[in-house]
Amino acid sequence: MKTITDPRAAAMPIGMLSRKTGVNIETIRYYERIGLLPAPPRTAGGRRIYDDGHRRALAFIRRARELGFGLADIRALLALARPHGESCAQVERIASAHLDDVRNKLADLARLEHILAETVGKCARETAPTCPVLNMLDPG
Numbered sequence: 001m002k003t004i005t006d007p008r009a010a011a012m013p014i015g016m017l018s019r020k021t022g023v024n025i026e027t028i029r030y031y032e033r034i035g036l037l038p039a040p041p042r043t044a045g046g047r048r049i050y051d052d053g054h055r056r057a058l059a060f061i062r063r064a065r066e067l068g069f070g071l072a073d074i075r076a077l078l079a080l081a082r083p084h085g086e087s088c089a090q091v092e093r094i095a096s097a098h099l100d101d102v103r104n105k106l107a108d109l110a111r112l113e114h115i116l117a118e119t120v121g122k123c124a125r126e127t128a129p130t131c132p133v134l135n136m137l138d139p140g
Contacts, residue, residue: 011049021058028058036061036075069098 018025031037037057040048057078064074073094080091115136122132 011051012055014048014050017050017055017058020055021062023058023062031058031061034071036071036078067098068102069094073098 012020014025014028017023018028028037032039037054040050040054042048060078060081061074064077069077076094077091080087116133119132119136
């Protein structure tokens with residue numbers, strides 16, 4: 001991911017960055033605090049000023065989060081996306097581990113779907129004490 005080095009690049013305040021990326025302002029600040037998003041320069045008045053590199057990094061982070069990647073993996077992927085950081089083998093390792101997690105979750109969801117379908121199918125529309133769904137959820 002290339003960073004903008006042209007001083008004429010359009011600077012934007014945090015609110016505009018939030019609108020352009022769909023990421024909440026507090027989330028942007030959090031990503032800065034944990035070092036996932038580079039801290040932007042500030043104006044003389046202390047306001048953060050972001051550039052297109054920040055927008056691209058934040059869009060990358062948002063998309064990776066939507067796909068279920070954890071923050072540690074996103075940090076590693078961002079580092080690998082930097083110039084001279086590319087390593088398809090390392091990216092493949094991270095993505096493969098995440099793929100295994102996704103497949104395990106899908107298997108768990110398929111089992112859950114089967115259990116719920118069976119239980120819901122047993123509902124006789126009777127009163128709550130004999131409801132199979134409530135009985136299944138009751139740990140007692």
